[in-house]
Amino acid sequence: MTSINDESLSPPARSATAKGETIHWLSSLSAALRSGAVFILLAALLLGFTAAEPAFANIGNLMSILQAVAVVAILGAGVTVTLAVGGFDLSIGAVAASSVMAASYAMIVWGLDAVTTVPLVLAFGALVGLVNAFLIVRLKVPDLLATLSMMFLLSGLQLIPTAGRSISAGLILPDGTTATGAYDPAFLLIGRASLFGTVPVSVVLMALVAIALYVLTEHTRIGRLLFATGGNEVATRLAGASTARLKVLAYVISGTLASLGGIVIAARVGRGDVSSGGSLLMDAVAAALIGFAVLGKRRPNVLGAIVGAVFVGVLLNGLTMLNAPYYTQDFVKGAVLVGALALTYGLGRNNA
Template sequence: MSQLELNYQRKTVNVKEMFKNPEMLTLIGFFILCVFFSIASEQFLTGNNISNIIRQVSINGILAVGMTFVILTGGIDLSVGSVMAFTGTIMAGMMINMGMPPIVAVLLGILLGAALGYINGLFVAHARIPAIIVTLAMMEVARGAALLYTGGYPLSGLPSSYAFIGRGDLFGIIPMPAVIMVLVFIIAYIILNHLPIGRYIYAIGGNEEAVRLSGVKVKRVKAFVYLVSGVTAAISGLIMTSRLSSGQPMAGEGYELDAIAAVVLGGTSIAGGRGHIFGTILGALLLGVLSNGLNLMGVSPYVQRVLKGAIIVGAIYYSSVRQKD
């Protein structure tokens, strides 16, 4: 075989390996969408629009971080959108009705999100109830609690200083939601890649029984990942409430699907045990650009929901096929 043929075979193998890499596929898809929408709409590459994309991606990206932890263990959390709304309205209520300083309200709201997530984890890990059932129930409980607390109406009149979190810019350039998202990703990366609990999370998704037999407290780890999901939902609720300058009891509806889509598009196996936090970032960016571009083109939100559903199914199918290889 000639050197030319060997080089050709090596290039062919490299291309095949590249297309087996889900993160690379998502990155390619992201750039293709950016090029397409920049041609299709003159508004796409404007400064205001890019800032809007970043702010919206930040909310879903933070939600997707918690979802990554859960899915890596082979679980699912359908309650994140409702927990986001409930914690957001509670934070707003503490500031508006009780006169609490924003920092105190924010900390208590995040603690509430952690508590709700931990309750999910206790039922999943200790009561051994399927995650989809537990989190579906929590989705209804948290949404109902948000509506009950607000009477079904938005809570307005938040302090002007609170708006900086969702609408302000650090140094007048970097959107604050993006700063928060980057900090959340860094913390998540350290936990998953440099701490023992991160190794346990991956291992549980790969073979839970083997991890249990090795002496790891599997129940504690599984409760922890749902706690993380509750915290990230509360942080997203904080940003959303600040952006809207009100506590919206119906905020975050359908966001759980966006978070799942970002995680799976980023290459995390829906069966657990395989994935990377950087892939989640790429998945959130791709979905943010897609939603924004379709809005600029005037595509119906109903059509967008169909497209997102198809993307989720396609990503899960690709994930299952890759799992078998």
Template sequence: MSRTLQILSNLRSVWVLLALGVVLSIASSHFATSNNLLNVALATSVTALLAVGQTFVIILGEIDLSVGATLSFTAAITALTLRHQPTLVGMVVGIGAGAVVGLVNGVLVTKMRLPSFIATLAMMSVLAGLALQVTQGNPVGVSDYSFQNIGQAYAAGIPVPVWIMAVVFLAFGLLLARTRFGRFVYATGDNEEAARLSGVPTHTVKIAAFVLSGSLAALAGFIITARLSTAEPTAGTGLELEAIAAVIIGGTSLAGGRGDMLGTVVGALILGVIDNGLNLLNVSPFLQSVVKGLVILAAVLLDRNAAVVRGWFTRTTTTERVTS
């Protein structure tokens, strides 16, 4: 019974996504068109990339509030580098900057023993200021055609950002589910002290997760910058909350130790579908935030109730074994 509940829990977000699709298809004749669905995937790609890195961090029982500011800062650094350097150099600099931010976050959390909420909140403020400082508060134009293709080109009729999102989800999904590092992430998030005593390098695992989060934030920044041909110093403002919401809606536990990449991608798509559907239905932008907030609240409540039900059935099964 507990195994059945676990499977149903893992599929919960998928059923929600399908139900939303059916409802919006009925409510609007424009929703289920191929062009609109591609637009949903394209609009979701940035949040999805941020959510991938956030998944690793949250499974570890931590949180990264700096990803939005990291996106803004690395986008600005990349755009400024592209003025004088080739495309590849600019991208390496951007990814490197994101990795350094993640490294600093990881060190603050593990070596300095700061709560991740405080450490990344402070980093968010620092990076937001740095992004404004290096750009002097002005957008930085990008004229590099090869770089622009990251956000504007199509391959086999599908936008390149959607392909990037798919490849990243597949690669990091396999990393989380099929590698030793992934097992270490789950073990550390479930019980850090027990994992450490079992030989898991818990500090290294956490630092690596924050580095992944920072690097993927930089990649998300590439997409926004390439799509707009401009790096905005405030481009990532608020996106950290979108990414966290996607991870939570996808079923990853804020307490750590549980979650998967499929749930995260579905959670990101749910947010994208809600945004798109509300726009098609001409719902007020102010009310859209209300709806998204209620969806996040419902996801957390469902997660808590599902955990209670799983625990009840687990206790029941254990009692049956003992008394039989």
């Protein structure tokens, strides 16, 4: 066979070949940018903030960032699982806040220890997830309406046992008696202790949640069925999978993780603050949605949610160290979300 090189081609043919190679190169570059955009931006933020304020790169500050975003990342992972089945859990912030109150009430009013309190609060979150799933799966209530209703219900319910007061040692109950319990020191270690004096326990919990859910969603049959349910529920059901059970599983996981986040908050602040969890919902949703842009997957993914939470945490911490006004933080988070999603879907459209 005779080999064909560029010299043997006519000028129009060489032009067409060069154009094709250019288009292929641009397409590959666009795909690479789409897949790594968030990581590139994260690296740029780290370098920029370090150059502006060298103390930013201190290991203590970096661990402080991870500790600050641990709860948001855990909740964002829960939201991601419900997004995978085509749902959306708007109750996670309220579940986390109610779990803060429940953990505090259990120890300060009932006098329980950490070994009893932690499973009890996690069971509470799982129960809320079951109720959400019952409303959505059995009663056919749209997921947004069901979880929004649960959010309002829990937001009011958590205030009733203490008549709207925060829970701390010496709490005066509505009946006039004084609570005699206190926080178990072992419980406080969850939010305040560090492994090897460096890595906070809450960061370890975040990593364990991320690894467990990543393996579940990306490397198991159940994970594939979760995404299949969100992609085409009817086809998944016709293929023999129980989409009802998959949805129940997703909402139970979300509720349990929200309670875990509440436990971490309670252990960190050492009191049941009625205002806790105010911004958790929006922050967790932002992390989950930024996750769509990670690795260019353009779908819910647990790794993306964790990276999204860390990305926002780095951004806000850096701005704080540079003395940026606090009232710009929500704007910055919104701009990051819009930019990440626009970059992902915009480049994807150009590639199509």
